[in-house]
Amino acid sequence: MTDQPGSAEPEFHPAEEPTPDTFAPVEVGLYGVTKRFADQTAVDDITLRVHEGEFFSVLGPSGCGKTTLLRMVAGFEHPDAGRIELDGVDMVGVPPYRRDVNTVFQSYALFPHMSVWDNVAYGVKRKGIRGDALKKTVGEHLELVRLSPFAKRRPAQLSGGQQQRVAIARALAAGPQLLLLDEPLGALDAVLRKELQIELMRIQREVGTTFLYVTHDQEEALVLSHRIAVMNAGKLEQVGYPEDVYERPATRFVAGFIGTSNILDAEVSGVDGRWVELSAPGVTRLRAPLNGGVRHGQRVAATVRPEKVHLYDQAGEPPSGWCVFNGTVRDVVYTGVSTQYVVDVPGGGELVAFVQNTRRIDDAGAPGQPVRMAWDPDFTVLLEKAE
């Protein structure tokens, strides 16, 4: 994140915020938003822009401030500093019921004393829409979440997944510019989550409303989002497309939080054309694309995703120019699609490789066997060195 100085050395931030050109105008703008509670800063000077029609996720561990951020956009909490703009209008001081924003709560918060139909109609009626127009809107939104046959039921008579869909229909029926979703799938089991993820994507594409989605589930964020903001301890770590955040994590936190990463402590030993040459214990060759300035002897961290790492036996020769480590297989875990190898590297540390099971299984290395691990250096990502 470029507009967040001080948290990291700027030269190691290859993932710029993507230019907004591909999207319509800014729907939500957060500028230097800060929120403190009694003993801690929940949201710390966050600047973020979400564009019209975007499915934007805020991803982070629980307690990172992402829900507080969402509640400030909804109007339930007020920032101690900074500005929140909706469609270019400053929203600070505007109560929730005057904001063109609706929320899907994690706990659903359906009105227990009303039928599904009345729940969905609630926000529509508040806009003064009655009669046939009301019936039409409610009907369309029940249709959208495929719950038309359940219109007369009470929320308590529905399953968790159905309740969640009512919550989505209720929020969307009110016709918001922006839909806020606070871990909407958090309370559901894994199978239902997958189902509703697909459902959510379909709905978002169908209605075209801007979605601001909060989750702690990295896979969910990668699957659903146009863009992702990764948050930790009240601060933004990185904002980018799912591929950016996954392939080119900006910080050690992002590399560790999203997917599995090999993180190697290394030292800059030289620059060769577009490559930074690195030295580390057990390394035969380690290099990363040059991006910004580095100096000789600088301590850095290099990361590579396990699925980029190829395994060779001692006789095998990786393509020239690749990063190469020698080590000894410690663990082999067969996971169906791939096999996971944990390799001890001399001089400490371990590297993990996910190898697609496209070869016969007995071709793979066994524990105790020496192997070479190699990968295309384009997949090495330099991170700031956390001292």
Added chain:
Amino acid sequence: MNGRRVLAGVAGLVFAFLYAPILWLALVSFNESRSLSRITGFSARWYAELFEDDRVLESLGLTLRLAGASALISTVIGTLAAFGLRRAFPGRGLWTVLLSLPLVVPEVVLGVALLGFCVKLAGIPLGFGALLAAHVAFSLSFVVVVVRARVAGMDARLEEAAADLGAGPLVAFRTVTLPLVAPAVAAGAAFAFLLSFDDVVTSSYLTGVGSTTLPVFVYAQASKRGVSPEIVALSTLMVAVSATLLIAGVVIASRRARASTFVGAIRDQ
């Protein structure tokens, strides 16, 4: 081995102990003769006589008006207090205790205090006004306790959801908050009515000339002339009214998310 049977027997005895006198009362009230020990035949004559007795009708009228007014006032104030106590403010704990204290103050003491206060200090004449003030005073705590429990158990997210969907504070209160606490408010009102309807001790201090409540009338008659069939019939009626209200109160209070007709009526559209 026979543990269950023994338990059932004991339970039966307890219920017999509790209800035998009341059942006897109901039975005797329909007795043909004046006898309280020998049933000679079925008749409703004591009830008929009751409704021809002006003193009884007058007391009944007063008692119903008093219970109704007391229930209304204490329910409104008590409900507002329960919502007030929901917000955090300095001294909230103290106020909560102060509001429930009348529940444990002995009624005899409360009666003396109210008598002294009304007559000596405030100059409220004995009779309806003084009775009403007293009944509101001891019913209020009860309403607060009942409504507060419901308010405290309500999901705050529901009101946020209402605001989120465009409902201003008043609309959100009318369409979401009130329907959800309505069962507790109704139960509080039923219990407040009951407390007033049944009260003897406090009321006996504050009854003025020509304004005797029904329980005080029953007590006075029974202690002066002994237990007459008319008094038995009147007592049976009072038990019936009280039991009906109590059951109604419990049923309403135990209804949770299910909408009662009451809720449906005040819900928007």
